Amino acid sequence: xxxxxxxxxxxxxxxxxxxxxxxxxxxxxxxxxxxxxxxxxxxxxxxxxxxxxxxxxxxxxxxxxxxxxxxxxxxxxxxxxxxxxxxxxxxxxxxxxxxxxxxxxxxxxxxxxxxxxxxxxxxxxxxxxxxxxxxxxxxxxxxxxxxxxxxxxxxxxxxxxxxxxxxxxxxxxxxxxxxxxxxxxxxxxxxxxxxxxxxxxxxxxxxxxxxxxxxxxxxxxxxxxxxxxxxxxx
Numbered sequence: 001x002x003x004x005x006x007x008x009x010x011x012x013x014x015x016x017x018x019x020x021x022x023x024x025x026x027x028x029x030x031x032x033x034x035x036x037x038x039x040x041x042x043x044x045x046x047x048x049x050x051x052x053x054x055x056x057x058x059x060x061x062x063x064x065x066x067x068x069x070x071x072x073x074x075x076x077x078x079x080x081x082x083x084x085x086x087x088x089x090x091x092x093x094x095x096x097x098x099x100x101x102x103x104x105x106x107x108x109x110x111x112x113x114x115x116x117x118x119x120x121x122x123x124x125x126x127x128x129x130x131x132x133x134x135x136x137x138x139x140x141x142x143x144x145x146x147x148x149x150x151x152x153x154x155x156x157x158x159x160x161x162x163x164x165x166x167x168x169x170x171x172x173x174x175x176x177x178x179x180x181x182x183x184x185x186x187x188x189x190x191x192x193x194x195x196x197x198x199x200x201x202x203x204x205x206x207x208x209x210x211x212x213x214x215x216x217x218x219x220x221x222x223x224x225x226x227x228x229x230x231x232x233x234x
Contacts, residue, residue: 006183010169018199025201027148029058033065039116039149040071046144047100051092051160053204060086071114075104102136116149124152139181147193155184156197161204
């Protein structure tokens, strides 16, 4: 990304300010889906956080934990049912649950059960490739899982966070999503990525505006039908 579309000094200023003003978010709310494989529980929470806030995602996953026995319940539930259970009714609520259900079913087709255990024995690059290739998977969720679930280098970015960073002058309006994510990964060292990602997630609670549906990314390779072209790189 050229200097004309990004500003590392403004990114540094934002992060320094957030360190003083905001507490970092948690990887997962305490006791959330505690009877489910930890990596899969993190996957579900990361989906709920996509284009949302930690506050709403935490409330949603608590509702799920009170309502489902295992991930097969979630895998076979209708998206509208999941929306009702989580009480997340923003403009992307139905799409979020459609994508979550599609991803869980793709994992089931590949592994014959809903598990991500195989990812523990492959390289970090293979982990990201596996996650990116799952049906319905947003790159935000794949990046968050790579970073927080499997120790790879990634910086989770979605349209909501990109808009917040754009308002701070870090990106220019119209910077492609994939370009912005790659730039952040180059600026943020692997040793700092977890702390910075969770700090940025804590900042999300300040943002009270819903992400317009048209601004959300469209995961590459998804067969979930949406109006208009793919927005993976929007």
